[in-house]
Amino acid sequence: AQKVTQAQTEISVVEKEDVTLDCVYETRDTTYYLFWYKQPPSGELVFLIRRNSFDEQNEISGRYSWNFQKSTSSFNFTITASQVVDSAVYFCALSEAQRGGKLIFGQGTELSVKP
């Protein structure tokens, strides 16, 4: 069965702190894709990153970095030096190659960055 778990429901930090959002997934497929999306109050889901199951290289994009570990089925997201504009709900999602475009989302982590 496919499942994505984001154990942290809410996180509150002070600006400039580093914060890591956890994501654990379950799948039986060998080919799958992992995603992170950001949802600001406007409601739109903003794409942040896509990773396929054969690429375990970590990635850094500005203040954002992602750590993909197949051994622990985790795909964690770190924001360095957080800013108030980072406040949003963040979703981790899984898609299996055999199931086309169906995205399975975690429950989301609401991040609040206070000045």
Add this chain to the structure above:
Amino acid sequence: KAGVTQTPRYLIKTRGQQVTLSCSPISGHRSVSWYQQTPGQGLQFLFEYFSETQRNKGNFPGRFSGRQFSNSRSEMNVSTLELGDSALYLCASSLAPGTNYGYTFGSGTRLTVV
């Protein structure tokens, strides 16, 4: 280039009525997916269309249906509305099915059933 456009943004309907939501994908995108977002159930997949054909369907009752037109625009319909159908409905478009291409989401239609 224009993003994914969903109309209307907000909608209030009465129990028992039906509703139609519209999604215009990014130009050139031929795959459209729909998701329902509620506080209790989170984001759940409804269905995916490509070339006017439903390719994938989530676990929702038959009251939820959709279609895709030759210009790739998609509509979803919910008949006999229930209070529990109140949700944010999100549409996503992609060049083609499969996640090699990634999905771009619209801002959603917020449906309230009273």
